[in-house]
Amino acid sequence: MVNRRRFLLSGSAAFGGSLLLKGCRGRSAAIRDPRQPILVGSLLDATGAVSAVGVQMIAAAELAIAEINAAGGLLGRPVQLKQYDTQSDIQKYTQYAQQLVLQDNVDVLIGGITSAAREAIRPVVDKYKALYFYTTNYEGGLCDKYTFCTGVTPSGQIDQLLAYLSDRFQAKTIYTLAADYNFGQIAAKWTRFYGKKHGMEVIQEDFIPLQISDFSTSISKIQQLKPDAIVTVIVGANQWGFFGQWAATGLQSKIPLTCLTYNHPYVNDHTSKLEWTNIIVAEPFWVENPAAASQKFLNQFRQKFGADKYPASLAATHYTAIKLWAEAVKKAGTTDRAAVTQVLESGLTYTTGPLGSVSFDKTHHIAHTINILESTEDQAFNQVAGPFSNISALEDQGRCDLIARPNTSEQFTPKI
Known part of the structure; x- marks a missing residue:
């Protein structure tokens, strides 16, 4: 059975303290006391069937927020992670999404691992006009003005x-x-x-x-x-x-x-297993990638969580989403959703992360640099083709334009 290492999840970044910020139901984040921390609401599985993915994504969020705080926070305020363990239970995604938006009064929502989890979160996001980042590789085609996606889609895989x-x-x-x-x-x-x-x-x-x-x-x-x-x-x-x-x-x-999911931490503990050999994947990040940005992220991740950790693509795409959001908040000068969305849609680029230079397009997806990799017996990867640069999410087949038609809320499926 695959060894699943668990990360020590503190549930908070630098600036410490309790993450339990009591908010009034329905109160706008814009009128919160400006001395209070900026809250990032997180919905990920620290336990449950897909927790091996969830613990890496939580760790990536903690790393990104710690770095933001070490650089002075955002708008002169610390950033804190408010994490709920959704336990691979779809009902909990809906329950905790409502709690984060209405009671905890978070400034941004991030998380969901499976597509079913995302679709449990999204009606809450749309109803209350929250800002939401979905960061895992998925089946593509989502077109929603409140949702931004950093994972790879079928055009990239x-x-x-x-x-x-x-x-x-x-x-x-x-x-x-x-x-x-x-x-x-x-x-x-x-x-x-x-x-x-x-x-x-x-x-x-x-x-x-x-x-x-x-x-x-x-x-x-x-x-x-x-x-x-x-x-x-x-x-x-x-x-x-x-x-x-x-x-x-x-x-x-x-x-x-x-x-499509092999370069995830279910199997990336680098123990020798013959059954993990010769599996072919397409990913934007892997730990053996010699690129400077990838190695920098790997080193930062290991310094914080341990030298034996093997972050996979979902850690990189989750980390990138938080950094892109933070850059947009700085440029907007506010955490207000509409203002931050406008900046994200303006072509704002984040250049120093593990995915290289990325920005959101009119579908609220990012383009990826994709590498074809083949697994070895010790669960490492050899690059066998690529890199293929600037691979956009094409699953809307030209039907999604959130700049021209911002009220769209639909998932397009393939016209075959």
């Missing part, structure tokens, strides 16, 4: 991975194995869409409930159909059992396998 599979392996047929909720279901549609673009056909799709850990039925079908490549969109602790079961077939080195 599936499109790049299928192009690589076609070029390197001359793959023509694909078997898709996906989690049975909106992330997996929509990502599977994008696999068909981008597969067609690269002359590839999806010959089978299996949608697996998150609680399932026995993949024998799917593996038997893979052995029978003999696809040229496998695309996995697996999520949750139980589903990582697939890799061990797949390795036991002896086909691990014979059929190339890609995964």
Whole structure:
């Protein structure tokens, strides 16, 4: 079983003290006592099925806020993290989102790991006109004036991975194995869409409930159909059992396998495991990346949380979101949502983080530099293609323009 290291989560950054700031229900953040800290409301799983992701994202938030405070805070005020453990429970995302906005009176909301969690938060955000950052890799297509996304979408992952599979392996047929909720279901549609673009056909799709850990039925079908490549969109602790079961077939080195979520901390403890070998991923950040900005982030992360930590892409995209928001607050001179949004939409660029130079476009997404990586037996990565620069989120297929049509609140799915 994969060793899941836990970070020491203090729940606060520099300036210390209690994070429990009592607010009046519905009171605007703009009229809070200016001597009070600026509050970042966080909804992430410190426990639960996807907590291995959550603890890294919480740690990344703590690091970003500690750095902001070490530089003097924002607008002459300290910044504090108000973190609720959502425990991989969708109901808690809605409950705590309301509490952060209406009672804790936070200045910005950040978090949600799965797409289901995001969609539990977003109605609260839209109803109360809050500012929200969603930072994980996801299925793309979200168009909402209150939401900004820093994670990678299928144009950065599936499109790049299928192009690589076609070029390197001359793959023509694909078997898709996906989690049975909106992330997996929509990502599977994008696999068909981008597969067609690269002359590839999806010959089978299996949608697996998150609680399932026995993949024998799917593996038997893979052995029978003999696809040229496998695309996995697996999520949750139980589903990582697939890799061990797949390795036991002896086909691990014979059929190339890609995964949209492998460079996450479920498996990045760098213990030697044969089943983690030869998995192909597309990511903007990995710890072996020699780029100066990546190594700086890695060193800062390890100095704060320990030399044995292996932050993955979601830590980098979460950290970047907080730094972009902070830059916008400084430029706006206020934490007011409308003013900060206007700055974020103006092309504000954050240049010194682990993702390189990034800014939001008219869809409230950032463009990424994507690298194709292949895992080694010790869970490190070798870069096998790329980098591919300025890969924009294209899943709206030209239908999202929050500058021209700011009242849009929709998630576009692929027109195939």
